[in-house]
Amino acid sequence: MEQEIICLSCPNGCHIQVREVKPGTYSYQGAKCERGEIYAYEEITDPKRIVTAVIATNSDEMPYIPVKTDKPIPKKFIKPLLKKLYTQKVDIPVSAGKIIIENFENTGVNVVITRSFPIHSS
Amino acid sequence: MQEKNYDVIVIGAGAAGMASALKSAEQGLKTAVVDREPYLGGILPQCIHNGFGIHLFKEELTGPEFAERFIQRIVRSDIDVFLNTTATSMAVHQPIKQVNLCSSEYGVLQINARAIVLAMGCRERNRGNLGIPGTRPAGIFTAGLAQRLINIDGYLPGRRVVIVGSGDIGLIMARRLTWTGAEVLCVVEILPYPSGLTRNIVQCLNDYNIPLYLSHVVTRIEGKDRVEAVEITPLENGVPNYSKTFKVECDTLLFSVGLIPENELTQSAGIKMNPETGGPLVDTRLMTSAEGVFACGNVLHVHDLVDWVSDEAQRCATEVVNYLQGKTEKVLQGKVIVGSNLKYVLPNRYRLGKKNRFSMRSLVVRDKATLVVRQGGKLVRQVTLRHVKPAEMFHVELKPEDLVEVVDNGELLPIEFSLE
Numbered sequence: 001m002e003q004e005i006i007c008l009s010c011p012n013g014c015h016i017q018v019r020e021v022k023p024g025t026y027s028y029q030g031a032k033c034e035r036g037e038i039y040a041y042e043e044i045t046d047p048k049r050i051v052t053a054v055i056a057t058n059s060d061e062m063p064y065i066p067v068k069t070d071k072p073i074p075k076k077f078i079k080p081l082l083k084k085l086y087t088q089k090v091d092i093p094v095s096a097g098k099i100i101i102e103n104f105e106n107t108g109v110n111v112v113i114t115r116s117f118p119i120h121s122s
Numbered sequence: 123m124q125e126k127n128y129d130v131i132v133i134g135a136g137a138a139g140m141a142s143a144l145k146s147a148e149q150g151l152k153t154a155v156v157d158r159e160p161y162l163g164g165i166l167p168q169c170i171h172n173g174f175g176i177h178l179f180k181e182e183l184t185g186p187e188f189a190e191r192f193i194q195r196i197v198r199s200d201i202d203v204f205l206n207t208t209a210t211s212m213a214v215h216q217p218i219k220q221v222n223l224c225s226s227e228y229g230v231l232q233i234n235a236r237a238i239v240l241a242m243g244c245r246e247r248n249r250g251n252l253g254i255p256g257t258r259p260a261g262i263f264t265a266g267l268a269q270r271l272i273n274i275d276g277y278l279p280g281r282r283v284v285i286v287g288s289g290d291i292g293l294i295m296a297r298r299l300t301w302t303g304a305e306v307l308c309v310v311e312i313l314p315y316p317s318g319l320t321r322n323i324v325q326c327l328n329d330y331n332i333p334l335y336l337s338h339v340v341t342r343i344e345g346k347d348r349v350e351a352v353e354i355t356p357l358e359n360g361v362p363n364y365s366k367t368f369k370v371e372c373d374t375l376l377f378s379v380g381l382i383p384e385n386e387l388t389q390s391a392g393i394k395m396n397p398e399t400g401g402p403l404v405d406t407r408l409m410t411s412a413e414g415v416f417a418c419g420n421v422l423h424v425h426d427l428v429d430w431v432s433d434e435a436q437r438c439a440t441e442v443v444n445y446l447q448g449k450t451e452k453v454l455q456g457k458v459i460v461g462s463n464l465k466y467v468l469p470n471r472y473r474l475g476k477k478n479r480f481s482m483r484s485l486v487v488r489d490k491a492t493l494v495v496r497q498g499g500k501l502v503r504q505v506t507l508r509h510v511k512p513a514e515m516f517h518v519e520l521k522p523e524d525l526v527e528v529v530d531n532g533e534l535l536p537i538e539f540s541l542e
Binding site: 006008012013049050051052053054056063064066068075078082096114115116119 | 182187194323508
């Protein structure tokens with residue numbers, strides 16, 4: 001099986017052709033440096049992304065507050081995570097950095113608030 | 123009417139305004155910053171995705187986090203902040219400048235200052251700028267407006283969405299809408315290559331199998347009360363081929379088709395403009411044609427990265443301080459000429475004895491290009507660039523020793539930038 005991965009490690013954006021030569025072992029073509037191979041390996045075996053969203057608050061003045069995952073989360077967890085976030089509610093005042101979901105589904109990923117409201121509270 | 127006096131008034135409290143105000147206040151100038159929104163941060167609080175601050179803070183922040191680094195410092199500083207306050211006009215051709223403002227707290231307000239920093243940012247091009255035929259139903263938004271509706275106000279602008287333009291805001295919104303449960307049907311780009319960053323094409327479109335139609339345009343909008351469908355037509359040799367037009371049923375259309383510096387205030391004050399950037403002409407101090415009026419950030423020229431906005435705003439504030447201390451009044455400057463394959467070079471003047479930092483954009487997409495700088499026809503600097511495209515601004519710094527002092531008719535010899 002051959003797959004094309006566009007490397008995002010740097011602005012070069014190498015198009016890397018990845019082939020599985022035997023189960024778990026891959027060959028790479030088109031990467032200008034080894035970071036590309038590392039990136040392609042992760043993208044093939046366990047792609048991860050940072051997720052950002054907003055969650056509801058109990059305040060009319062600031063009805064929604066932004067959040068992010070504190071590290072990239074495996075792609076297959078994005079949908080369930082968003083679903084959970086949309087059912088959450090956070091109390092104002094709140095400070096950026098506060099963890100609202102800890103170790104989501106044992107991924108080791110936390111969800112943290114990214115905006116303080118009101119601003120003096122931190 | 124209230125009247126207040128400052129050394130500097132900064133108009134706009136986004137990335138540029140905050141960085142500039144902080145720097146001038148740090149240097150002991152009595153500083154005011156005004157913004158028409160009820161909060162500090164400009165566009166940043168609605169840009170909840172990450173990728174900000176890599177150059178400035180050496181870490182990846184979200185927009186609200188990036189803004190908060192500055193907001194926390196402003197709140198603790200001596201800067202006077204006027205929110206919900208709109209600048210309506212300025213009188214700039216006098217030593218003490220005057221800015222007229224309207225404020226929900228102060229009513230009509232006049233601020234007098236020895237220097238003005240323009241930091242009003244930019245706004246989005248919209249349907250009117252493209253002139254797409256069809257009806258005028260509800261459901262047509264600019265990408266940034268849709269972003270505000272979702273991320274600040276908590277409304278979903280639609281369920282079946284077509285995005286026009288592959289600029290970064292449009293791509294980010296494709297992913298954001300997908301994450302809120304809407305269906306993004308396609309992104310339509312007039313150019314043969316995407317306008318946004320590769321990482322956004324991969325993470326926002328490819329991840330969710332959203333098709334990107336390059337060299338395509340929306341040629342018709344249908345729907346009575348609400349958008350019902352759009353017609354999309356491929357371009358062949360730059361001309362729409364209507365025999366290949368196809369229809370996509372949707373309820374929402376987003377535009378991500380570029381940004382325009384917001385300079386009505388600047389122009390009505392009689393300040394000279396640069397037609398290539400849409401911002402004011404500035405000299406090496408980032409000073410406009412009106413003495414004591416400076417500009418930085420997206421009001422001057424549209425940036426791709428907020429990091430460069432903050433950087434430019436800080437340099438601008440340093441120039442304001444020097445100017446108010448009388449250090450740079452009679453600085454000898456030379457013209458900057460934009461040569462082949464470049465859209466613009468900024469600032470529009472250079473000076474001797476100091477580093478000159480220039481920002482510029484290419485007119486062409488190329489994998490290897492050489493930027494050549496000539497002073498009066500003589501080569502002074504040559505820089506090899508790995509990759510240039512119109513969507514990515516790049517910077518070149520000239521060292522003091524790169525340039526020689528040749529005066530012709532009381533002016534320095536012009537320098538010319540070109541891409542070869």
